[in-house]
Amino acid sequence: xxxxxxxxxxxxxxxxxxxxxxxxxxxxxxxxxxxxxxxxxxxxxxxxxxxxxxxxxxxxxxxxxxxxxxxxxxxxxxxxxxxxxxxxxxxxxxxxxxxxxxxxxxxxxxxxxxxxxxxxxxxxxxxxxxxxxxxxxxxxxxxxxxxxxxxxxxxxxxxxxxxxxxxxxxxxxxxxxxxxxxxxxxxxxxxxxxxxxxxxxxxxxxxxxxxxxxxxxxxxxxxxxxxxxxxxxxxxxxxxxxxxxxxxxxxxxxxxxxxxxxxxxxxxxxxxxxxxxxxxxxxxxxxxxxxxxxxxxxxxxxxxxxxxxxxxxxxxxxxxxxxxxxxxxxxxxxxxxxxxxxxxxxxxxxx
Numbered sequence: 001x002x003x004x005x006x007x008x009x010x011x012x013x014x015x016x017x018x019x020x021x022x023x024x025x026x027x028x029x030x031x032x033x034x035x036x037x038x039x040x041x042x043x044x045x046x047x048x049x050x051x052x053x054x055x056x057x058x059x060x061x062x063x064x065x066x067x068x069x070x071x072x073x074x075x076x077x078x079x080x081x082x083x084x085x086x087x088x089x090x091x092x093x094x095x096x097x098x099x100x101x102x103x104x105x106x107x108x109x110x111x112x113x114x115x116x117x118x119x120x121x122x123x124x125x126x127x128x129x130x131x132x133x134x135x136x137x138x139x140x141x142x143x144x145x146x147x148x149x150x151x152x153x154x155x156x157x158x159x160x161x162x163x164x165x166x167x168x169x170x171x172x173x174x175x176x177x178x179x180x181x182x183x184x185x186x187x188x189x190x191x192x193x194x195x196x197x198x199x200x201x202x203x204x205x206x207x208x209x210x211x212x213x214x215x216x217x218x219x220x221x222x223x224x225x226x227x228x229x230x231x232x233x234x235x236x237x238x239x240x241x242x243x244x245x246x247x248x249x250x251x252x253x254x255x256x257x258x259x260x261x262x263x264x265x266x267x268x269x270x271x272x273x274x275x276x277x278x279x280x281x282x283x284x285x286x287x288x289x290x291x292x293x294x295x296x297x298x299x300x301x302x303x304x305x306x307x308x309x310x311x312x313x314x315x316x317x318x319x320x321x322x323x324x325x326x327x328x329x330x331x332x333x334x335x336x337x338x339x340x341x342x343x344x345x346x347x348x349x350x351x
Contacts, residue, residue, distance in 0.1 A: 011039035011104055014089035015095050016077050018046040023095040023227075028060065028220050032097045036174045038066060038104040039091065044081030047071045052212060066344065074176070075201040076194030081184065089165060090186060092179040095225035098126050103222050107180055110168050110219040117185035118215035121222035122152075122175035124161055131158050136175025136208055138165040139218030140203065141340070145266050145330040146251040148173070148203060149340060151218070157338040164341060167220045172322025174216050176202030177226050185214055194213075195302070200246040208255040211314040216321065237288040244270055244292035245299075252303050253310060269329060 007280045017024060024043070035041055041063050045134060047070035056063055066081045082090055088106065103121060109140050111119050122132040132138065137152025137159070153169070159165070174180070179202055189208050192201045206216045252259055261280055274289035324345060331337040 005249060010086075010162055011089045011108070012042055012085045013039050013091040013093050013104075014042045014078070014081055014085055015093050015111065016044050016046055016062045016074060016081065017048060017052050017095050018071055018077075019048045019050045019052065020095045021048075021050050021052045021074065024052060027096055028063070028099050028225075029167070031093065032062070032096070034099040035207050036101055038102075039191045041084055041088070042066060042081070044068060044077060044085075046073075046077040073082075073194070073197035074194050075192035075198065079115065079191045079194055080122055088183055089179050090154065092176060092181070094177040094226065096126070096179055096277075098227075099224040099317065100129075100225060103224060106222045107219045110217065110221070111180060111182075112281050114217055115259060116170075116217040117182050117209055118174050119180045119217045119219050121224050122161070122165060122218065123175055123177055123226045124223055125158070126225040126227045128217055129161075129223075129225055131160055132165060133177075134158065134228055135177045135226060136218075137320040138167075138220050139169060139171030139186060139322070140173035140206075141322040141324055142172045142173065142207075143202070143324045143326060145262070145327060145329065146255070147328050148200070148247075149328050151340045154332050154338060154340060157332070159339055161223075165220055166223075168219055169216050170208070170321040171216055171221065172320065173203040173206040174218060177228075178209060181205075182254060185209055188212065188226065193249075193306075195299070196249065197242060199242040200250050204246075204250040204253065207250065207320075208310060210320050211254060213315045213318055237284040239287040240285045242293075243294045244289050245295045248292070248296040249299060249303050252300075253306050259307070278279065326330055 032041060043063055044055055044066040046068050053067060056065060067086050068080055070176060070322055072080055078092055107119055107121055120136055122138050123132050123136040125133045132152030135152055136149035139151050141149055150167050185346060189205055193204050194268065196204065210216060248263060251266060255262060270289055274286050277285040331343055339344055
């Protein structure tokens with residue numbers, strides 16, 4: 001859907017910041033070192049109450065800024081920022097990503113060569129770059145129940161990086177921690193779903209675009225380092241709430257088939273996960289899952305309207321890259337599979 005261009009592409013790297021001066025001090029210099037000359041660097045401030053903007057003005061006047069009046073969350077914050085920033089390609093970059101080498105040109109070259117509308121590089125851990133990072137690794141997949149996993153990460157199992165991960169390949173979703181997206185695709189999709197606030201918004205975007213015929217990829221030859229958990233820690237009940245609520249919403253919006261059936265199956269699996277949390281003494285997490293299901297019920301009228309509209313925009317029977325027709329829950333927790341390469345993935349999508 002995205003033709004190659006012989007003319008230079010105007011690229012804007014946009015970092016969404018919320019009270020993140022510490023991350024900017026630590027990671028922004030690496031971004032500037034390996035980005036300026038190939039792309040503009042912007043910081044969109046999501047209504048911070050710290051001195052992030054003053055620090056930027058004093059220390060990095062070369063960085064362009066957008067000051068939003070309040071914290072709109074990850075999704076709507078980017079929507080509002082990119083309505084101001086103009087570019088042919090946007091790069092949505094987390095404030096806790098360290099850039100270690102030239103990256104803009106190499107990712108764009110793969111996107112042009114493969115015809116991808118959206119892509120991310122290989123994400124490795126900042127603290128231990130020999131291991132894949134949770135939020136993307138070598139590209140994201142989705143199983144039949146809407147559970148996300150990565151080539152390099154199944155649930156909390158993170159793999160050491162090797163040549164298998166360093167390949168360029170089509171995937172279901174690209175990581176929102178370092179997301180390259182063509183403006184054409186961004187505009188066609190309507191951007192991120194602001195109602196999600198944060199978490200799974202990039203999966204929703206990639207799913208909508210795949211349904212419209214766009215292609216998503218991971219440029220595994222290019223590596224960036226990600227701290228992860230910079231805003232919400234994994235133990236946060238609010239993060240649990242967002243993940244469980246948003247997963248149900250994203251599936252309902254985008255998945256073909258009888259939605260009451262696949263939604264009910266997923267909610268049963270969620271209930272089993274919540275019971276496991278309770279047996280482990282994680283009662284706040286248990287309550288967060290129940291709250292997420294309640295919010296999902298309340299959102300049904302709005303999401304069903306979105307589903308109807310998206311069905312009209314979708315290409316019938318389009319083939320989705322990175323969609324696994326089996327259960328990663330069963331594979332991991334019952335069969336003991338800890339590596340994506342050991343799943344019975346379609347051979348054409350293993351590399």
